[in-house]
Amino acid sequence: xxxxxxxxxxxxxxxxxxxxxxxxxxxxxxxxxxxxxxxxxxxxxxxxxxxxxxxxxxxxxxxxxxxxxxxxxxxxxxxxxxxxxxxxxxxxxxxxxxxxxxxxxxxxxxxxxxxxxxxxxxxxxxxxxxxxxxxxxxxxxxxxxxxxxxxxxxxxxxxxxxxxxxxxxxxxxxxxxxxxxxxxxxxxxxxxxxxxxxxxxxxxxxxxxxxxxxxxxxxxxxxxxxxxxxxxxxxxxxxxxxxxxxxxxxxxxxxxxxxxxxxxxxxxxxxxxxxxxxxxxxxxxxxxxxxxxxxxxxxxxxxxxxxxxxxxxxxxxxxxxxxxxxxxxxxxxxxxxxxxxxxxxxxxxxxxxxxxxxxxxxxxxxxxxxxxxxxxxxxxxxxxxxxxxxxxxxxxxxxxxxxxxxxxxxxxxxxxxxxxxxx
Amino acid sequence: xxxxxxxxxxxxxxxxxxxxxxxxxxxxxxxxxxxxxxxxxxxxxxxxxxxxxxxxxxxxxxxxxxxxxxxxxxxxxxxxxxxxxxxxxxxxxxxxxxxxxxxxxxxxxxxxxxxxxxxxxxxxxxxxxxxxxxxxxxxxxxxxxxxxxxxxxxxxxxxxxxxxxxxxxxxxxxxxxxxxxxxxxxxxxxxxxxxxxxxxxxxxxxxxxxxxxxxxxxxxxxxxxxxxxxxxxxxxxxxxxxxxxxxxxxxxxxxxxxxxxxxxxxxxxxxxxxxxxxxxxxxxxxxxxxxxxxxxxxxxxxxxxxxxxxxxxxxxxxxxxxxxxxxxxxxxxxxxxxxxxxxxxxxxxxxxxxxxxxxxxxxxxxxxxxxxxxxxxxxxxxxxxxxxxxxxxxxxxxxxxxxxxxxxxxxxxxxxxxxxxxxxxxxxxxxxxxxxxxxxxxxxxx
Numbered sequence: 001x002x003x004x005x006x007x008x009x010x011x012x013x014x015x016x017x018x019x020x021x022x023x024x025x026x027x028x029x030x031x032x033x034x035x036x037x038x039x040x041x042x043x044x045x046x047x048x049x050x051x052x053x054x055x056x057x058x059x060x061x062x063x064x065x066x067x068x069x070x071x072x073x074x075x076x077x078x079x080x081x082x083x084x085x086x087x088x089x090x091x092x093x094x095x096x097x098x099x100x101x102x103x104x105x106x107x108x109x110x111x112x113x114x115x116x117x118x119x120x121x122x123x124x125x126x127x128x129x130x131x132x133x134x135x136x137x138x139x140x141x142x143x144x145x146x147x148x149x150x151x152x153x154x155x156x157x158x159x160x161x162x163x164x165x166x167x168x169x170x171x172x173x174x175x176x177x178x179x180x181x182x183x184x185x186x187x188x189x190x191x192x193x194x195x196x197x198x199x200x201x202x203x204x205x206x207x208x209x210x211x212x213x214x215x216x217x218x219x220x221x222x223x224x225x226x227x228x229x230x231x232x233x234x235x236x237x238x239x240x241x242x243x244x245x246x247x248x249x250x251x252x253x254x255x256x257x258x259x260x261x262x263x264x265x266x267x268x269x270x271x272x273x274x275x276x277x278x279x280x281x282x283x284x285x286x287x288x289x290x291x292x293x294x295x296x297x298x299x300x301x302x303x304x305x306x307x308x309x310x311x312x313x314x315x316x317x318x319x320x321x322x323x324x325x326x327x328x329x330x331x332x333x334x335x336x337x338x339x340x341x342x343x344x345x346x347x348x349x350x351x352x353x354x355x356x357x358x359x360x361x362x363x364x365x366x367x368x369x370x371x372x373x374x375x376x377x378x379x380x381x382x383x384x385x386x387x388x389x390x391x392x393x394x395x396x397x398x399x400x401x402x403x404x405x406x407x408x409x410x411x412x413x414x415x416x417x418x419x420x421x422x423x
Numbered sequence: 424x425x426x427x428x429x430x431x432x433x434x435x436x437x438x439x440x441x442x443x444x445x446x447x448x449x450x451x452x453x454x455x456x457x458x459x460x461x462x463x464x465x466x467x468x469x470x471x472x473x474x475x476x477x478x479x480x481x482x483x484x485x486x487x488x489x490x491x492x493x494x495x496x497x498x499x500x501x502x503x504x505x506x507x508x509x510x511x512x513x514x515x516x517x518x519x520x521x522x523x524x525x526x527x528x529x530x531x532x533x534x535x536x537x538x539x540x541x542x543x544x545x546x547x548x549x550x551x552x553x554x555x556x557x558x559x560x561x562x563x564x565x566x567x568x569x570x571x572x573x574x575x576x577x578x579x580x581x582x583x584x585x586x587x588x589x590x591x592x593x594x595x596x597x598x599x600x601x602x603x604x605x606x607x608x609x610x611x612x613x614x615x616x617x618x619x620x621x622x623x624x625x626x627x628x629x630x631x632x633x634x635x636x637x638x639x640x641x642x643x644x645x646x647x648x649x650x651x652x653x654x655x656x657x658x659x660x661x662x663x664x665x666x667x668x669x670x671x672x673x674x675x676x677x678x679x680x681x682x683x684x685x686x687x688x689x690x691x692x693x694x695x696x697x698x699x700x701x702x703x704x705x706x707x708x709x710x711x712x713x714x715x716x717x718x719x720x721x722x723x724x725x726x727x728x729x730x731x732x733x734x735x736x737x738x739x740x741x742x743x744x745x746x747x748x749x750x751x752x753x754x755x756x757x758x759x760x761x762x763x764x765x766x767x768x769x770x771x772x773x774x775x776x777x778x779x780x781x782x783x784x785x786x787x788x789x790x791x792x793x794x795x796x797x798x799x800x801x802x803x804x805x806x807x808x809x810x811x812x813x814x815x816x817x818x819x820x821x822x823x824x825x826x827x828x829x830x831x832x833x834x835x836x837x838x839x840x841x842x843x844x845x846x847x848x849x850x851x852x853x854x855x856x857x858x859x860x861x862x863x864x865x866x867x868x869x
Contacts, residue, residue: 007662014695014740019658195851202739202847301850301867 035065310362370419595764635796684728
């Protein structure tokens with residue numbers, strides 16, 4: 001093997017990617033038809049998370065050495081990260097035809113299945129891979145994650161214990177052990193696991209996210225929201241939609257029942273309030289709880305800068321809400337300086353409901369298209385909401401605002417869902 | 424001795440010309456004040472009174488030597504060294520004479536004689552001068568690392584130098600400089616104090632911090648400050664060690680450093696060499712790391728006079744074994760330059776360029792977190808813009824404050840990313856508090 005190739009591999013191990021790429025470029029000058037050099041180049045791009053750029057070298061590697069299953073593997077990985085799962089799957093099949101004993105192939109297949117909410121298939125692939133290499137930590141971790149989604153928590157726990165027994169210094173394993181504990185609502189244990197995971201690798205985002213949730217979940221109010229999210233996360237996305245829409249229709253039915261049978265309103269009104277609170281909390285639960293997490297000594301460091309920003313926005317809104325509520329409370333019947341009680345009430349309503357689009361925008365990944373679309377939606381909503389509050393003559397606009405807020409839940413859910421699938 | 428005291432001594436000798444001890448005092452005082460011609464006269468005068476006094480003879484020889492009258496100096500020394508038990512100091516003087524006469528090999532011998540008789544006479548500076556001379560052939564100022572290329576020309580070569588920069592050329596960084604003074608410079612200047620406390624001179628300092636903040640520059644300046652040799656081992660040499668005849672080459676580097684001591688041996692990006700075991704799953708064997716640790720410990724050969732400096736952007740990837748006492752026991756955080764430092768850097772970089780009333784402080788205020796390399800990039804962008812404008816207008820225009828401010832918009836501080844990583848390590852993986860400095864810099868309360 002050429003000297004440049006050796007050096008490139010060494011540099012990649014040390015995660016010095018720009019230097020590694022330079023060495024690979026030199027290796028290509030020596031041997032422009034080497035599939036393995038192109039494969040390493042693709043790997044380099046993947047490690048640097050530049051997925052589109054990995055496509056060309058990975059394809060070239062496979063074209064040069066179509067009989068090398070590792071080239072099938074690397075191109076499959078690249079396709080997967082470029083959101084082209086179908087091509088990835090067909091390459092996994094062709095790679096396994098060449099060599100059926102590649103644990104990383106099964107791992108990739110499992111990861112794709114996980115990504116597409118097919119937990120059973122993910123578990124199956126993890127187990128096939130483990131048949132070849134029972135100590136592959138990544139496969140063990142994949143298996144535990146799949147088991148968690150399938151609600152087989154006890155098995156997941158045993159799997160993670162085994163993973164940590166074979167490799168006690170694996171940050172990912174500790175993080176997954178923490179997530180098992182979160183699912184068991186054993187938050188003290190979860191926090192300890194996540195801390196250990198972060199000690200081993202402070203850059204482990206999986207552990208950091210877990211630490212956040214575990215600290216917040218010590219509050220019983222948030223625990224409800226977290227358990228709802230975990231439960232929703234175990235559903236396949238199609239079912240999730242049916243659940244949301246079904247719940248909404250149920251709510252409409254209860255409202256119309258309430259209209260027709262006023263005598264039973266003692267039964268219906270709490271249900272309606274409960275639903276509204278629930279729907280509201282699914283949107284604002286994260287940022288509001290993050291806002292309070294900012295006062296936790298360890299928790300505040302677990303928040304990313306974007307989460308901090310979201311928490312600040314929501315905190316400011318909550319403060320404004322509180323101020324207007326106090327004003328409303330102490331204002332005389334006639335109001336102040338032309339601000340009637342009604343107007344204050346509308347202000348209260350708009351600021352309160354604006355929490356939803358503001359929080360919703362931050363749910364999309366930073367810099368994504370979804371973030372931009374949702375942010376514009378929120379800005380337009382704000383214009384329609386605040387103009388009638390400031391200029392009562394434009395009262396009609398408030399109707400548009402109401403419609404916009406109503407539609408938001410569905411539009412945003414759709415946009416977020418689509419964005420969550422992308423890398 | 425103060426000049427006034429010297430004048431006083433001169434008066435005193437004039438008043439009592441036969442007072443031998445007083446004359447001796449005067450002669451050595453003149454020598455110390457580098458008034459060699461007068462010292463020569465006084466020594467001669469004193470020797471007339473006490474012709475057998477060895478101290479006076481050696482003093483005269485030194486006075487001759489300093490006036491480059493080598494022949495006369497060596498005549499005196501030959502007589503002294505012909506004695507049965509010449510004083511050890513005489514060998515030192517002889518070594519200096521021989522060195523001045525260009526006979527490095529014999530000078531080395533004389534120096535070795537002196538050290539054998541009295542180890543306290545060790546003079547690092549003289550020793551390195553001698554070894555420098557010994558290696559005057561061009562080949563010898565390099566360490567040839569064999570085993571990489573097909574032919575000898577392809578072998579990698581590490582050169583050493585005697586840097587001209589000193590701490591005065593390093594803007595800001597007072598705290599870091601103080602640490603280095605304590606660990607490296609004081610021991611060399613006052614070896615007796617360290618000897619009295621039984622403390623070994625040498626050992627290592629690890630510099631860490633965001634890229635482009637002057638770690639390498641500082642290491643070079645350290646070597647310049649103590650007027651020692653400087654050998655820099657970079658990432659390419661280290662990589663070759665992983666692949667080629669690793670241990671042998673590493674040993675060769677350390678051997679060379681010992682040979683030309685005092686020497687500052689600088690390892691850039693040392694994390695490439697001492698990566699944590701768990702990070703290097705794929706690479707077989709840890710012999711290179713072990714070899715490095717052995718050399719640092721100086722088990723086979725003493726590292727006296729060899730100072731090891733290392734720099735890294737990723738101290739968390741370094742094997743914990745490196746941090747044990749006697750190795751890199753002092754870990755220094757090199758932060759990005761502060762406001763005054765940034766202004767100084769801007770000024771240095773713009774020194775020989777056409778500028779007009781540049782408000783350095785204003786730019787420094789607007790560039791928090793910028794590294795030296797970042798500031799250089801900003802200047803580069805500003806100059807490019809200005810050149811374009813100059814070509815359009817046909818007259819060369821000077822760079823103004825506004826040009827630099829405009830360039831600021833096109834460049835972001837590269838240290839931000841480093842700090843977000845470092846913060847994570849400082850918060851979650853900081854058991855022994857080695858990253859507390861980072862937290863302090865970021866003003867994060869734990």
